[in-house]
Structures are given as C-alpha cells and as structure tokens.
C-alpha cells in the first residue's frame with residue numbers, strides 16, 4: 001500500500017492539469033480512493049505523470065538481436081550495468097541488451113512498451129526475449145501486410161478467409177495486434193523489386209495493389225475488434241516526395257481507425273535527395289481534420305544509431321547511400337528486415353530535414369491525443385534520448401539555438417523556424433503516456449483514475465527539462481517503487497498483453513496445407529503456446545465499428 | 548544480409564556452398580531445405596536450381612554440385628575480393644587470379660550466373676569462417692552478397708555446428724550483447740574471443756571452477772585445457788557419460804533435451820523451434836538443476852560488500 005501526497009498531478013485522461021491531489025495505491029497495484037497505513041511518499045514540489053507508454057519501439061526479437069551482433073564496437077564504448085543484488089548486468093547503447101532495456105525504460109519513467117514488429121515465424125523468440133525485459137509491461141504486433149497466405153486470399157477476393165487468417169496468426173503469435181509494413185512492397189522486395197505507390201502492381205499478383213491491401217487490412221482489424229487499430233508503416237519510406245504516397249495511403253483509410261507509424265519518415269517533398277524538403281504541413285493538416293487516425297513522430301536525433309526495419313527496400317537504399325555494413329534478414333513468407341548502423345549529422349542536409357520534420361509534426365498536429373513521442377527506436381535515435389525531444393518541444397529558444405546550427409541551405413526546406421508553439425507539461429503527459437495508451441486500447445494505462453494500474457512517475461520540478469525527464473525521483477510500477485533517487489530498487493517482471501480475436505474453427509485445417517507449402521517448420525510446431533508467455537494478460541476485443 | 552531457410556527453399560535458384568561440406572556435415576540440409584526441394588516458384592526442384600561448391604578439397608558434396616571450384620588453401624579472401632571486382636567490371640590481373648587456383652573462364656561464368664539468377668544464396672561453412680582471417684572472410688562474403696543486390700536478389704547465411712550452438716549464441720546475445728567469448732569478471736559483460744573463450748581461459752588456467760552443460764570439452768579440447776579441468780572442481784550436467792563427465796568432480800545426470808525435457812532449439816537460421824518431450828525422464832532437466840543451484844547461491848553472501856551499490860559505467864575504456 002502506498003500514498004503519494006502533495007504532488008502536482010498531470011493526468012490528461014481525467015482532464016487533471018497540475019492540481020495537487022493525493023494518490024492511493026492498494027496491494028494489488030491499482031489506484032484506489034483511499035488506503036489505510038502503508039508507506040507515504042511526500043511529493044510536495046514534485047510533478048506526477050502517469051508512467052510513459054511507448055507506442056512504437058523495437059526492443060526484442062530476431063532483428064534486434066541481429067543488430068546487437070552487428071554493433072560490438074558500440075557495446076564496448078557504451079554504458080554498462082554492473083550486476084547488483086537487485087539488478088542483472090547488461091549493456092545500454094544503440095541496441096541495449098534485454099535486462100538493460102527494462103532498466104533504461106523504467107529509469108526514464110516508462111512502464112509500457114509496444115514491440116512493433118514481430119515476424120510470426122520467430123514470435124517464439126521475441127516472447128523469450130521480452131520475458132527477459134524486466135519492469136515494463138509489453139505488447140507485440142504481428143507483421144501481416146506481406147504474408148503470402150493472406151495476400152492470396154485477398155487476391156482471390158476471399159475477405160472472410162483473409163480475416164480468419166489474420167485472426168489465426170495473431171493468436172498463433174500470441175500478439176496484441178497487426179503491424180503492416182510497406183504493404184505489398186516487402187513481398188515484391190523478395191524478388192529485388194519494390195511497390196511504391198498505392199496503385200502499383202505487386203510482383204506475383206494480378207489485381208492486388210498496396211492500396212487494396214491497406215483498406216482490406218484496416219477493415220479486418222476493425223471487424224475483428226482489435227483494441228489497437230491497424231498499425232501502418234506506409235510504403236515508400238524515407239524517399240524524397242513520398243508525401244504523395246502517404247496522403248494517398250491515408251485516403252485508403254477513410255472511415256477506419258488506424259495508427260500511422262513514424263510519420264516523420266513519410267512526410268517529405270522534393271524530387272530527389274538534392275531537393276528534398278519537409279512536407280509536414282500537408283500531413284499535419286490531414287491529421288488535424290481526421291481524428292480517426294493517430295500517429296507517432298518517429299523523430300530523429302543527431303548522433304549514432306543503428307537502423308533496423310522490416311522495410312528491406314529502404315534499408316538497401318540506406319546501404320547504397322552510406323556504403324556501411326548491411327544486414328538483411330528475410331523471414332520466410334512473412335516479411336524482410338534490414339540493419340544498417342547510421343549516423344545522423346546536422347551538417348547533412350537530408351538529416352537536418354529529417355530532424356526538423358519530426359519536431360514539426362509534433363508541433364503542427366494540434367491535438368496531442370493524435371501524435372505521440374517516438375524515435376522508432378533505434379531507427380531515428382535511441383529511446384533513452386526521449387528527454388532531449390521533450391526539451392525541444394517545450395523550449396522554443398532551445399529549439400532555435402539548434403536550428404541556428406543547421407546548414408544555411410536548410411532555409412525554405414523546413415517550417416520549424418516559423419513555429420513558436422511550446423508543449424505544456426499537460427501536453428507532454430498526453431503525448432508520452434495518456435495518448436499512446438488510448439491509441440493502444442490499454443484503458444488501464446496512461447491514466448491515474450481509480451481502478452487503473454498504478455504506473456506512476458514523479459519528477460522533481462526543475463528548469464532543465466531534459467534533466468528532469470531523464471532523472472525521475474520515483475518510478476512506481478504496479479504499485480511497487482522500482483526507481484528511487486536515481487537507483488533501481490526493485491525489478492519485478494512485466495506482463496504481456498494479448499488478444500484472441502475469434503476465427504472460424506476450420507481455419508486450422510485451411511492453414512495446414514498452405515502453411516506446410518510455405519514454411520520449413522511443421523504446422524504443429526508453429527503456434528506459440530500460451531504457457532510460453534510470462535505473465536500473459538488477456539485483453540478483450542471491442543466493437544470498433546460503432547462510432 | 549541473410550534470410551531463413553524457407554526463403555531458400557521457396558525461391559533460391561542459385562546456391563553457392565562456400566567452405567562447407569553439407570553432404571556429410573548437414574545431411575538433411577540438402578533434402579529438407581535447399582537444392583532438392585520443389586516449390587511454388589521452382590516447381591521442378593533440383594532441376595530449377597544451380598548449385599556451386601567452393602572448397603579447398605573435393606568432398607562428397609562436390610558430386611552433388613553442378614560446378615565445383617577448388618580454391619587454394621587460405622585464398623578464400625582473395626577469391627571473394629576478385630569476384631567483388633569482377634561483378635563491377637573492374638580489372639583483375641592474371642596472376643591475381645592464378646593465385647587462387649581458379650581459372651578466369653570459371654570466374655567469368657560464375658559472375659554471369661550470379662547476375663542472371665533470380666534469387667542467389669551463399670551458405671558459408673566452417674571451412675570459410677574457421678580458416679585464416681576468419682572474420683574477414685565471412686565479412687567479405689556478406690559484402691559480396693550485399694553488392695550483388697545491385698543486380699539481383701542475393702543473400703548469405705552461415706552454416707553452424709551441431710547441437711543447439713545457435714540457441715546459446717542467440718540468448719547470450721540478447722542478455723549480454725555478445726555471442727560467446729564473454730567474461731563477467733568486472734560485473735558486466737565484456738567480449739574478446741581470443742582471450743575469454745572457454746579454451747583460452749582453460750589453457751591459461753585462469754578459472755577456479757568449471758560448470759559444463761551440454762558439451763564435451765574433455766573430448767575436443769587441447770590437453771592443457773583438459774589438464775586444468777581435472778585440476779579444478781568441474782561440474783558437468785549431461786544425460787550421458789562423456790569424457791568430461793569422467794574427469795568431473797561432480798556429474799549430475801539430467802534429462803535429455805528434446806527427448807524427455809522441453810525447451811526451445813534455435814535452428815541454424817535462428818528460427819526457434821519448440822522441443823516437445825515424448826518421454827518422461829526420472830532425471831531433472833538442466834533448467835531444474837541450474838535453478839536449484841542458483842537458489843542455493845542466492846542464500847550465500849553477495850559478492851559485493853553490504854550496502855555498496857555500483858551504478859553503471861557511463862563510458863568504458
């Protein structure tokens with residue numbers, strides 16, 4: 001039992017904007033009206049947020065582990081966690097080890113993360129890694145948009161069957177929803193080509209286009225009642241002029257819920273690398289008039305990182321641009337993924353445009369319930385650098401100092417210098433916690449109301465915003481004080497959120513022959529058993545078509 | 548750039564085994580995953596695929612290959628570099644080619660085939676990764692495959708050793724950042740294969756005790772390493788009597804993984820497969836034993852003095 005008194009509470013889910021109130025927590029880690037006895041934390045002069053929620057990150061699984069293998073020189077120079085009685089050892093850096101990932105997220109006040117790209121075939125591996133990430137709660141999304149069994153059904157116009165296939169995969173992978181990467185494009189990439197526009201044909205199919213896949217998959221996610229809508233990584237990522245593809249994609253989503261991943265990478269104007277510019281104003285305008293769609297920034301921070309995405313064509317482009325080592329991992333029948341170490345430099349005009357675009361989206365999209373803090377970790381920057389982004393959002397002066405360091409040629413390519421908006425603490429709390437929790441459909445998260453999970457972060461109020469957000473005074477996870485005065489005190493296991501959308505019972509028999517035709521794994525060995533998930537937490541499907 | 552075996556089974560019409568002897572070392576590999584398979588894209592199976600073997604000697608696998616290229620021992624790196632030049636139409640001198648033991652005609656033919664296939668795959672075996680310049684060789688081959696993507700789809704994949712070596716490698720990587728050759732002697736993981744690998748530590752006599760699971764170093768390691776294992780308290784977990792179990796002070800008989808103990812095996816391409824036990828064993832699993840040992844150790848005093856809390860090292864030197 002725990003009582004927190006005297007703190008200023010920022011709880012956007014309940015419209016509480018800096019009021020001083022007490023928070024009580026019971027023995028089951030839930031927020032309640034009152035408690036008798038137990039510890040009291042005096043939070044006078046402190047700021048209280050719901051624990052952070054990362055709507056889009058890559059922390060576990062084959063691709064991340066491949067990235068770890070490719071960056072030994074980074075492991076050597078990065079921070080190291082020494083083993084203590086409460087904590088296991090590990091390494092931070094661009095691709096942190098599993099235990100360190102939990103400590104770093106919690107150390108920054110984040111208590112829930114969504115692993116946004118799980119190939120079904122290696123889902124078992126992803127879950128094993130997630131079980132080794134302590135403290136935070138986790139959800140996973142299954143990569144679906146290039147699944148050949150599903151695409152074959154879509155091509156044949158068999159909507160019901162395609163829907164059953166999607167539901168079957170979600171449960172087989174023990175995941176929480178659907179991630180669509182570069183619909184149609186990754187399937188084409190397996191032959192070395194790409195599908196960039198919504199109306200492009202896809203190698204190996206006659207009538208199917210990326211546009212049709214997008215609409216059908218969004219409909220499937222709504223009809224299945226997934227708590228989190230289709231999570232879409234649009235086609236043509238990272239390419240100059242891709243704003244037209246992105247806007248066209250959005251038109252295919254009219255009338256549906258959707259979450260657009262890392263929109264910074266999808267908001268460029270210009271015709272080539274020399275004329276590339278920010279087109280965030282157009283994209284923000286779309287969001288401002290379409291409340292059915294949410295997004296995360298996919299912001300870029302200058303410095304070293306490793307890019308890892310399920311978008312093979314984009315990775316190959318990066319490799320050609322940088323000539324640095326390249327790892328590409330194609331998972332049979334599912335999707336591909338590539339890995340390139342990368343350095344974003346302020347002196348590089350393309351990188352400067354990317355840096356500005358991420359911030360512009362967060363500032364130009366008016367409603368913080370629609371745009372969330374993310375770097376598409378590790379692609380745009382490492383997650384443990386989020387406080388730097390918060391500082392850029394909250395302090396226009398600091399932002400202008402940074403803009404002044406960009407090359408002169410940046411003028412006219414970005415709109416950031418004209419923006420004077422500064423995030424309030426209330427807006428930060430929305431964008432890093434309440435908003436992403438709502439978009440994920442996790443009603444017990446990002447919310448300090450009675451009955452919700454007691455995931456709470458308490459900051460000592462100070463002027464240096466980046467410092468304040470990177471060093472919380474207390475972090476409480478499910479009612480347990482896990483960080484206190486900058487030290488890790490407890491490292492409880494997190495939970496994993498799962499859904500079981502319903503599918504026709506004959507789907508198993510439908511899948512078997514197709515599966516055995518496509519994969520080198522026996523059908524029986526494929527689905528992840530529920531016993532393999534550490535602390536599974538079933539979430540209900542919803543009626544998504546009502547409103 | 549790598550892929551899963553399923554991709555190869557489905558799509559690869561051009562397969563190069565480099566420094567591997569799959570016919571003898573991975574007998575199921577041919578039939579199950581690669582050249583013998585028919586697929587949606589390659590309906591005639593073996594007939595639709597071309598297989599090349601590059602090795603220093605003519606092994607049994609050479610008979611199965613369409614083309615066998617015999618490279619001089621220790622010249623793999625040179626041969627890969629020449630191929631990287633040839634695909635880009637860069638000039639390569641006759642003596643440079645002669646050094647590798649392969650003719651220009653063979654190389655031109657190989658380059659032409661590599662460029663005209665739809666999906667190419669290099670498998671590289673111990674022959675490539677364990678010879679002179681180990682890491683350089685595999686890195687060069689990975690680069691060649693990356694560069695081939697300017698012309699067509701190409702991937703490369705290592706062929707690893709037996710047992711669940713891949714599994715150990717995968718898990719060590721997610722927990723410590725490194726696949727093997729790791730030391731925790733400063734309280735956090737550090738990596739240096741030539742220094743911290745088991746064999747090096749044993750030969751130098753650096754460790755005070757040894758704990759061995761699912762391996763038989765007593766059969767394979769050099770004599771000085773074995774002598775050290777005999778000198779120190781060695782604990783061995785194994786379902787069978789092995790060379791190591793005989794020299795160990797303690798041998799705990801455990802249930803055999805996959806036969807009577809559940810778990811996960813990681814395939815060569817790192818795809819995880821569940822191990823579903825068919826039999827019940829009277830013996831505990833490795834996991835049970837390790838958990839019980841851990842529990843007993845946690846009741847002993849911690850290795851750091853009471854109250855000391857090292858935080859983290861922000862930048863390592």
Ligand SMILES: [Zn+2]
Nearest residue numbers: 056116309376
């Ligand atoms: Zn991502």
